Amino acid sequence: MRGILIAVIAVVLPLAAHGASLSPAQKAAIDDSVEEWLARTGAPSVSIAVASGSDVAYAKAYGLARLSPDLPATTLTRYPIGSVAKQFTAAAILLLQEEGKLSLDDKVSKYFPELMRADDITIRNLLSHTAGYTDDAPQEFFTSEMAQPLDFRVRATKPLTFEPGTSWQYSNTGFHIAGAIVERVSGQPLMVFLQSHIFAPLGMARVIGNDGVALPQSDAQGYERYANGPIRTSQEMGPGWRFGSGGLAMSPSDLARWDISLMNRSLLKPQSYDALYAPGKLKGGRTLGYSLGLTVWENHGRIGLGHSGGDPGSHSENSVWPAPKIAIVALTNNGWALPEEVVRRVANVVLPPTDVEATARAVFGAYQKGVVDRGMFTNNANAFLTPAVLADQKAGLALLGPVRTFSLEGEYDRGGLHILNWRIVTAKAALEVTEICAPDGKVEQFNITKE
Numbered sequence: 001m002r003g004i005l006i007a008v009i010a011v012v013l014p015l016a017a018h019g020a021s022l023s024p025a026q027k028a029a030i031d032d033s034v035e036e037w038l039a040r041t042g043a044p045s046v047s048i049a050v051a052s053g054s055d056v057a058y059a060k061a062y063g064l065a066r067l068s069p070d071l072p073a074t075t076l077t078r079y080p081i082g083s084v085a086k087q088f089t090a091a092a093i094l095l096l097q098e099e100g101k102l103s104l105d106d107k108v109s110k111y112f113p114e115l116m117r118a119d120d121i122t123i124r125n126l127l128s129h130t131a132g133y134t135d136d137a138p139q140e141f142f143t144s145e146m147a148q149p150l151d152f153r154v155r156a157t158k159p160l161t162f163e164p165g166t167s168w169q170y171s172n173t174g175f176h177i178a179g180a181i182v183e184r185v186s187g188q189p190l191m192v193f194l195q196s197h198i199f200a201p202l203g204m205a206r207v208i209g210n211d212g213v214a215l216p217q218s219d220a221q222g223y224e225r226y227a228n229g230p231i232r233t234s235q236e237m238g239p240g241w242r243f244g245s246g247g248l249a250m251s252p253s254d255l256a257r258w259d260i261s262l263m264n265r266s267l268l269k270p271q272s273y274d275a276l277y278a279p280g281k282l283k284g285g286r287t288l289g290y291s292l293g294l295t296v297w298e299n300h301g302r303i304g305l306g307h308s309g310g311d312p313g314s315h316s317e318n319s320v321w322p323a324p325k326i327a328i329v330a331l332t333n334n335g336w337a338l339p340e341e342v343v344r345r346v347a348n349v350v351l352p353p354t355d356v357e358a359t360a361r362a363v364f365g366a367y368q369k370g371v372v373d374r375g376m377f378t379n380n381a382n383a384f385l386t387p388a389v390l391a392d393q394k395a396g397l398a399l400l401g402p403v404r405t406f407s408l409e410g411e412y413d414r415g416g417l418h419i420l421n422w423r424i425v426t427a428k429a430a431l432e433v434t435e436i437c438a439p440d441g442k443v444e445q446f447n448i449t450k451e
Contacts, residue, residue, distance in 0.1 A: 022050065022058045026349050031060065033345040033404050036427060038062050041337035044223055044231070045073040048342065049252035050350055051259045051327040057350075059253045065220040065333065067231065078219040078249045079331035080210055081316045082309025085248040087276070088194055088258075089175050090127045090293030092182045094272040095197050101185050104275070104292075111181045115156045121164045123181065126174035127292040128280040132160030133173040137241065146312075149212070150240035152176035165283045168290065172245035175293070179244020190244060202261055204254040211247035212239030219249065220333040222313020234313025234335060246309060252329040259320050259327035262305065277305065277322070299408065300354040308340060317343045326351055341425075344405040353406075360422055360435055361406060363446045370394030378444045393448075401427025417444060424448075 022030070030048075038046055045063030049056055061073035096102050102123065108131075109118035116133070125131035136155050137146065155173040162169065179190045186193045191209040199207045208215075214236050215221070222234035242248075261267045262276070279296040280288045289296055297304045302323055309316035317339040320327040328346045330339035353361055359376075366372040370390045374382050405425040412419055422433035429450055436445040 021055075022350070027058060029349045029402075030058070030346055031062075032402075033349070034060075034062055034342055036404070037337075037342055037345060041334070042225070042231070043332050043334040043337045045077075045220065045334075046330055046332040046339060046342055047073055047075065047077060047079065047252050048331075048346060049075075049256040049329045050346060051256040051263070051325075051329075052350075053325045054260055054264060056253050056256045056260075059251075059256070066217070067221070067223070071218075073220065073333075075253060076206065076251055078206060078208065078215060078251055079316065079333060080215070080220075080222070080242075080246070080249045080309070080311040080314045081255060081318075081331065082242075082246045082311045082314065083172075084255070084307045084309040084316045084318045085242075085246045086127075086175050086244075086293035087307060088198060088248065088293075089179050089182065089190070089244045090276065091198060091268065091272075092186075092190065092193055093123060093127060093178055094268055094275060094292070096182065096185050098269050098272060102181070108177065108181075111184050112153075112156075112177065115153065115177065116158060117160055117164065123178060124280075124292070125164050126178045126181075128288065128290055129168050129170050129174060130165050130280065130282065130288075131171065131174045132162045132164050132167070132169070133171050133177070134158055134161055135169070135171040136173050136176070136245075146237050146241060147235065149238045152180065152240065152243070167282065168288050175245035176240070176243050182244070191247070194248075198258070198267065199254075201267060202257045204250065204257050207248060207250040207254055209247050210249040211242040212237065215249055220314065220331075222311065222333050222335065224313050224335040234311075237312060242311070246311065252331050255318055255329045255331075256327055259318065259329070262320055263322045263325045263327060277303070300356050302354055308338070310335075315339050319343050319347070321351060324352055341405065344407060344425075348403065348405050356420065357406060357408065359441075359443075360420065360433070360446075363435070363443055364397075364403070364406075364424065364433070364448075367393040367446070367448070368397045376443055378438050378442045381442075381444055381446075397448075400429045400431075 045065055047061035049059040059075040061075050061077055063073055065071045065073040065077045104124040105122050107119055108115055108121045121131045134155050152173055182190050182193055223231050224234045225231050265273045276291055276294055279291055294305050295307055304321050306319040313335045314333050315338050317330045328343045330342040332339045403426050407423045409421045409423050418437045420435040424431040432449050432451055434447045438444050
């Protein structure tokens with residue numbers, strides 16, 4: 001078992017924790033996988049950055065930032081980051097709290113008493129989507145209202161969708177209010193505050209605001225596509241729609257510099273990072289998968305932080321793993337293909353697998369070779385894995401190309417056994433795997449089917 005594990009893990013050799021460049025083999029594997037995604041989806045471009053420890057270890061742009069005339073994307077090209085910007089609004093609030101100018105537990109009424117139920121809602125509620133304010137843009141298409149200016153007070157003076165702190169419901173409105181609180185307390189426009197307190201200290205030199213403002217011609221243009229129709233230029237949202245919930249544009253490398261500070265906890269005070277890392281809780285005690293402007297998850301002992309974003313004609317994905325100190329950013333100028341898969345493809349190359357993933361990878365790798373370590377399997381599995389079955393496994397898997405993503409989709413217990421469901425995407429197929437493990441950790445079943 002140990003020999004097979006070492007052989008498989010070497011394929012996804014992680015970056016050094018304290019920062020390292022990618023090897024030529026890793027760069028080639030990433031490029032091959034990302035270019036494959038670009039060709040498969042028809043997205044005009046995607047730009048990525050990988051942070052490792054204290055460095056941006058790799059950055060590359062693929063495709064075209066603008067069409068007609070063609071403008072190649074570069075690592076300096078800026079893209080809207082959409083709701084990924086929510087963590088910056090949260091960080092601005094935390095910085096003001098560090099200065100003693102406000103508290104997460106302040107009532108909204110202290111700053112905007114005219115808003116609905118302002119005496120019952122805290123800033124923490126705003127930043128954790130537990131306030132109950134209705135969202136300003138639940139649609140995933142451009143409405144006629146979006147072309148006009150938006151005043152957050154329009155949504156924030158309507159009846160709440162639930163009692164504050166009792167439920168979780170995504171709401172851009174809460175972050176618009178939080179951004180307005182930053183401006184009122186600091187006496188500065190939100191963008192000015194972010195530039196001086198976050199972007200400049202971290203060397204994020206090319207970040208710009210894009211609330212109601214089109215990006216310069218040298219940056220990415222957004223594009224939409226409906227069903228399998230032609231690619232069309234996206235429409236521009238009016239002022240106020242992005243603001244505190246998503247009004248920033250930047251390159252992946254600039255966003256990766258923020259990720260480095262998040263992993264190294266280098267800009268804010270410890271208690272502020274504790275607030276960003278810790279998932280929130282509802283009044284009933286249920287733990288959320290969200291902290292303050294950040295999604296928080298746990299996968300077999302490994303914590304992850306991140307957020308996705310979407311604007312007309314663009315999508316963004318930012319994922320951070322603090323323990324191995326690896327972060328991956330993917331930004332794209334299309335409205336139909338999500339870059340979450342790009343992050344997974346890059347993670348497949350640079351992120352070390354968890355223990356359970358390493359075992360599953362080892363078994364899959366053994367099936368690809370047609371030779372297994374019998375000590376990994378139960379007696380039932382070994383009886384099933386005859387030379388003929390192994391030969392069939394090898395022959396079938398050889399046709400599918402290299403693995404692009406290896407994802408745990410769910411797990412549960414049944415009949416004294418532990419069952420894990422995996423989804424594996426290769427260059428030529430998508431596979432579903434049912435892995436059944438005995439109490440002693442040996443594999444009872446590893447069944448692969450094609451989607």
